[in-house]
Amino acid sequence: MRRRALVSVADKTGVVEFCRRLSEMGFEIISTGGTARELSEAGMGVTPVEQVTGSPEILGGRVKTLHPRIHGGILADLESPDQVTELVSHDIAPVDLVCVNLYRFEQAVAAPGVEEKEAIENIDVGGPTMLRAAAKNFRSVTVVPGPDHYDEVLSELSSEGHVSEESRRALALAAFRRTAEYDASISGWLASGERNDGDGNNGNGGDGETYAFPERRTVEQERFMPLRYGENPHQDAAYYADAGGEHLLSGVERLGERELSFNNLYDVDAARSVLADLTEWEPDGAAAVIVKHANPCGAAVAAGVSEAYQWAFDGDPVSAFGGIVALSQGVDADLAEGISRVFTEVLVAPEFSPAALEVFEAKPNMILLQAGPLRSPRLSAKPVTGGLLVQEGDRIEDGSDYRAVAGEPSEAQMRDLNFAWRVARGVKSNAIVLASGGATVGIGAGQPSRVDSSKIATRKAGDAARGAVAASDAFFPFADGVEQLADAGVTAVIQPGGSKRDEEVISAAAERGIAMVFTGRRHFLH
Numbered sequence: 001m002r003r004r005a006l007v008s009v010a011d012k013t014g015v016v017e018f019c020r021r022l023s024e025m026g027f028e029i030i031s032t033g034g035t036a037r038e039l040s041e042a043g044m045g046v047t048p049v050e051q052v053t054g055s056p057e058i059l060g061g062r063v064k065t066l067h068p069r070i071h072g073g074i075l076a077d078l079e080s081p082d083q084v085t086e087l088v089s090h091d092i093a094p095v096d097l098v099c100v101n102l103y104r105f106e107q108a109v110a111a112p113g114v115e116e117k118e119a120i121e122n123i124d125v126g127g128p129t130m131l132r133a134a135a136k137n138f139r140s141v142t143v144v145p146g147p148d149h150y151d152e153v154l155s156e157l158s159s160e161g162h163v164s165e166e167s168r169r170a171l172a173l174a175a176f177r178r179t180a181e182y183d184a185s186i187s188g189w190l191a192s193g194e195r196n197d198g199d200g201n202n203g204n205g206g207d208g209e210t211y212a213f214p215e216r217r218t219v220e221q222e223r224f225m226p227l228r229y230g231e232n233p234h235q236d237a238a239y240y241a242d243a244g245g246e247h248l249l250s251g252v253e254r255l256g257e258r259e260l261s262f263n264n265l266y267d268v269d270a271a272r273s274v275l276a277d278l279t280e281w282e283p284d285g286a287a288a289v290i291v292k293h294a295n296p297c298g299a300a301v302a303a304g305v306s307e308a309y310q311w312a313f314d315g316d317p318v319s320a321f322g323g324i325v326a327l328s329q330g331v332d333a334d335l336a337e338g339i340s341r342v343f344t345e346v347l348v349a350p351e352f353s354p355a356a357l358e359v360f361e362a363k364p365n366m367i368l369l370q371a372g373p374l375r376s377p378r379l380s381a382k383p384v385t386g387g388l389l390v391q392e393g394d395r396i397e398d399g400s401d402y403r404a405v406a407g408e409p410s411e412a413q414m415r416d417l418n419f420a421w422r423v424a425r426g427v428k429s430n431a432i433v434l435a436s437g438g439a440t441v442g443i444g445a446g447q448p449s450r451v452d453s454s455k456i457a458t459r460k461a462g463d464a465a466r467g468a469v470a471a472s473d474a475f476f477p478f479a480d481g482v483e484q485l486a487d488a489g490v491t492a493v494i495q496p497g498g499s500k501r502d503e504e505v506i507s508a509a510a511e512r513g514i515a516m517v518f519t520g521r522r523h524f525l526h
Contacts, residue, residue, distance in 0.1 A: 004073070005097040006049075007039075008032040008065065008127065010104055011147060016042045018099070018150045025157055027097065032064045033057065065126045074098060074133040078140040097153075097163075098134035099144040102127040102178070106185045106220075123186055131175045138172035139165065145175040184220035188242075217390065224249060228261040237262040246375060248272070255352065255368040256360075263293075264324070264346050264367065270294045271326035272348060272374040274426035277396060279328045279373060281422055287328040288312040289426075292319045295446065299423045300439035305329035309339065311439035316460055317342075324348070328373075331356045340366075382526075396422055397521055402494075406506050407515030409492045413469055417494040417517060420471035425523040431473040432457040432481070434465055434490065441468050450474070454481040458488035465489045474522040475499040479508035486512035496522040 005027040009015050012035065019029050019039055031039055032049045039046045050056050053067040065071075073095040076083045087094060103124040108114055134143035142163045144153055149171060156163045163171075221240040224247070230237035239260075241247040248269050254260070260268075271291040278287040282301045288308035290298040297319035300311035305327050313320050325339065326348040333355035339347060340359055346367040352360070360366060381390045399418065409417060420435035427433060428446040432453040435441060442461025444453030450472065458465045466489030475498045476482055482493060482505055497518035499505060509516040 002026055002028045003096040004028045004030060004093060005099060006030045006065075006070070006074070006095050006130065007099040008035050008049075008130070009099065009101045010124075010127075011101045012038055013147045014150055015039070015099075015147070016044070018147075018154065019044060021154050022097070022157075030095075033061055062125070065130060068092070070095070070130070071133055074130060074141060075137050076140065077137065095134075095141060097142045097144065098130055100127045100130050100134075101146045102131075102182055105182065105189075109185075109189050119189065124182070128179045128182060131179050135172035135175035135179075138168040142168050143171050143175045145171065145178045149174065181220045184218040187218045188220060213390065226259070227265070228259040230262040235262070239265055246377075248374070252348075252369050252371040255357070255370060256364070256366075258365060258367050260346070260367060266294055267291045267324040268326070268346055268348060268369065270296070270426060271324045272371070273376070274299060274423060275326040275328055275348075276374045276376060277422040277425060278419070281396075281418065289326045290316075290320045290323045291326070292323040295428050295443070296423055296426055296440070297323060297443060298440055301419060302438060305331075306335045306338065308439075309335060311437075313342070315440040316443065320344075333359055336360055394425065394523060394525075396425060396523075397519065399519075401520050402517050403520075405497070405502075405516050405518050406509040407492070407513070409469075409515040409517060413492040413515060414517075416469045417471065417492055420469055421494050421519065421523075424471040424473045425525065427473065427525065429473055429524045429526060431471075431523075431525070432485075433471045434458065434461045434468045434485075435471070436464060436468040441465065450476060451478070451481045451484055454484040458484060458490070461488065467491055469493065471495070474524060475502070476505045477501065479504050482508045482514065482516075483512070486514055490514065492516070494519060496520060498522070 003026060005022050007015065007019055007029055008031060015035065016039060023029055023044060028047060029039065029044065030047045030049055030052055036046045036048055049064055053069050055067060057064045069092050072087060072090065072092040076087050076094055078084060078094060103122045105122045108122040109119050131143060131145055134141045142153060153163055156167055219242065221242055224239045224241040227237040227239055229235060248265065271289045274289045274296050275287055278299065278301055285301050285303060286305035286308045287301045288299065288305065289296055290312050298312035298315035300308045302308040302311060309327060320342060322343050322345055324346045325344055330351035330353065331349045332353045336356035336359035340363050344366055346369060348369045348371050350372050351370060352368060360368060376395060377393050379390055380393050381388050416435045419438055420433045423440060424431045424433040427443060430447050430450045430453045432444040433440060434457050441464035442457040444456035447453040447456065461468060468490055469492040470485050470490045472493065472495040475496050477499050478501060485493060492515040493509060494517045497520065506516060
């Protein structure tokens with residue numbers, strides 16, 4: 001009896017040559033729809049699947065292979081005499097090889113403006129069913145889940161006359177992984193439409209629709225790239241990105257050969273996130289952010305990108321050494337000269353002039369990433385031992401509920417307060433950010449006490465603290481933090497409020513002549 005291969009593929013790359021070789025080795029090729037047409041047009045003999053089933057394709061092609069004559073041939077355990085006898089009694093011939101790849105669901109839902117009906121029509125049913133059946137029965141059937149496996153299968157068939165059980169087992173694993181990824185992408189797409197319109201317990205503080213966290217969360221991720229190393233050089237690492245969606249490196253072009261490390265990408269995420277906040281707030285200007293160890297150490301907005309970079313650098317030139325720089329506008333030769341004078345690990349900008357690239361040729365260890373604006377994710381996640389903490393993405397509120405509780409900030413102060421507040425959202429808690437004239441002058445980050453962050457920020461600012469404003473990502477539990485800022489010369493403070501000692505804190509600000517604004521929302525970042 002001739003061996004039989006069932007072939008039904010959405011990605012037809014290499015399938016004609018694959019089937020031609022199978023046919024030359026004595027396989028009968030059974031095929032469906034568009035695959036059968038492609039093989040026939042190439043001059044190959046093909047048995048249509050309806051000839052095997054005795055039933056036509058129906059429902060616009062939704063039902064083609066879901067039939068006992070197909071699945072009996074795939075699932076029969078040929079090591080079981082009873083099952084072989086049963087096949088014979090029903091006149092069902094076994095299927096020796098199943099070559100299937102699936103409708104392009106991931107690509108369909110990633111397309112801009114895809115309609116739900118189109119997405120649903122790209123959910124494959126028969127394909128995953130055949131893959132799973134063949135993979136389950138790998139002791140009797142060779143499953144081929146994609147073009148990447150054609151050569152290895154043909155090689156073994158050609159040299160050995162069959163595919164080894166070890167290889168069939170490995171192919172079954174690849175098939176189950178593929179169907180798992182496929183199901184994850186579908187469930188993820190369906191879950192993306194879930195919303196909670198209730199009382200906001202799952203919500204983001206009343207900014208419209210909130211996310212309904214499902215009982216079970218299935219996520220498909222693809223290994224996007226290997227990394228130079230992990231947090232430390234002895235740790236291997238890789239970057240995995242959510243399949244079919246935007247992520248940190250979507251549309252990003254790496255210029256040069258140097259590979260990114262784990263810490264590089266973590267810092268790039270921090271820098272691009274703060275930059276996104278600043279450019280959303282000030283779309284007509286230029287913004288620059290410098291990050292070190294996932295914390296901004298300098299940020300600025302200005303009329304031009306060179307000025308913004310210089311102001312950001314001047315905010316903490318010591319910490320900027322070895323940092324990550326993200327810019328909202330392109331880099332020319334003059335700016336490239338300025339940046340190249342300082343050791344910079346990664347530079348992110350929307351474009352680089354040819355002259356700028358010539359300047360950076362002398363800095364082969366600097367990684368250049370050409371990237372447009374970063375969009376904030378709907379959800380953010382942080383790994384813990386054996387699990388994942390998932391939350392809605394944090395966003396800066398529109399400011400309509402801000403209220404002055406001590407003094408009245410001037411227009412210039414309010415602009416700097418809004419700027420500092422946006423930077424503070426990207427600084428590890430406890431966060432204190434001092435700013436003046438659209439640039440940071442001192443940042444205190446990641447301290448167990450807010451007064452310690454205040455001391456660090458004012459110490460870093462030095463004389464620049466005089467006349468500056470301050471942002472605190474959460475409320476002041478005591479008046480000492482505000483007193484520390486006042487002693488350094490800070491003239492206005494923005495904070496969420498909500499402490500049991502708010503009145504004490506407000507009084508301290510009023511006594512020192514400091515304007516204070518409550519936002520009503522904190523922005524912790526752990």
